[in-house]
Amino acid sequence: MSKPTLLLLPGLLCDATNWSAQCEALNGVADCIVPVYGELRSIEAMAEYVLELAPVGRFSLAGHSMGGRVALEVMRYAPERVERLALLDTGFQPLCPGESGTKELLARYELLELARAFGMRDMGKQWARGMVHPSRIGSAVFESILDMIARSTPDMFEGQIHALLSRPDATSLLPTIRCPTLLLCGREDLWSPLNRHEEMQRAIPGSTLEVIEMSGHMTTMEQPQAVSEALMRWLRYEATGAGSTPLDSN
Template identity: 55%
Template sequence: MAIEQLVLLPGLLCDDAVWTEQRAALAPQAESFVADFNDLDSIKGMAEKVLDTAPYKVFSLAGHSMGGRVAMEVVRLAPQRVRRLALLDTGFEPRVAGQAAQAERDKRMALLAVAQKQGMRAMGKLWAPGMVHPDHLATPLFDVILDMIERRTPKQFEAQITALLARPDATPVLQSLACPTVFICGRQDLWSPLSRHEAMLKLAPPQVGELHAIEDCGHMSTMEKPQAVSGILAKWLAT
């Protein structure tokens, strides 16, 4: 009988398909709930929705990519409700002013324009190759990722871009963590690299955090290497 309660947060343009394998593998340990951000346009608004809709008063919380940023905001807003925290293929720094910030905005807006003119799947074919290990290109898994992207709309894409461009600095959250926390990252993640997770681990109090690199894996770790990720999360749930 499952005794843990687990809330799972998907990333940009993702849905519960990101967590399918983990929900099945962890079912003997935990009942689970996957949040959906739809067309919310702020990280704080997404976190507030998680707190409002999660069917558990206290829960373990795992977030992938943008969902990791939302997870940290949940901790900032209501640390007493989070029993454990898992952050996968994510980041913590805000978007800062300057040339790099403008370049990020321009790239995201260019992808949005493709989505609006040619459709979400066409945009996904341009964007998603950088999200997976090269071995997973032109495979059934890549088609599943494109299918997931296609289930979203340009309006939702625009809202989530807006949220990410205004993302808050999660440094204070990491520094104040008091619950068991695991950082997980594909070693070949080009979007949220392992070095960023190493920096996050250093910010967290030493007694609460640990880092796992998933070999031969890009940004979509839960889908690319589901058994490895599920194994780490199973141990985390047992702490």
């Protein structure tokens, strides 16, 4: 019997390294595919690309950070093809109006200017400090994140910034999700905080929330074993009642 397909969608300026530990840990139970967005400039275009890359039929889908927003758009376009859904350290709301949205826009473009002036890795040294648990700043994991950022280009960064600033609103989509859904968040995630995932859990019927301790935003790399174990439980879950039964977290 062939293994199910699991699409693992990386976040902003991330590549397969974002999911490398999970690909290795889950190799025995799923065929893992990690898409690369290239210079695509919208969440919608990324979702369309994922669906083109996916095999015919149903598949499981997990997205981290920006990848979670892409996963939600895949759910909007083709919910019948998604067997189960995992959303990690992500969000669902559009750019906030007014001062808050303007602040986000300016902050993102300041980082882009830094990347163009000094290079992607130097930009990452500033940006990534807020993406990990404080204890990991300067660690091997932190250096691996910087290496990953450095493999992207300012043009790719600009395209993904555009995608995030024009991100669609998935608020009305959440209550329509009926497949087994895992929500996962680092306890110290400052970019996509826990209360946002609690809000998603209340909106998605039957969803389960797992909190990863001693982790910031980059859970898949900061606490790879804990994340892989959570995904293993999610993959082994058999839906009863169209996903209305929570995942077993024991």
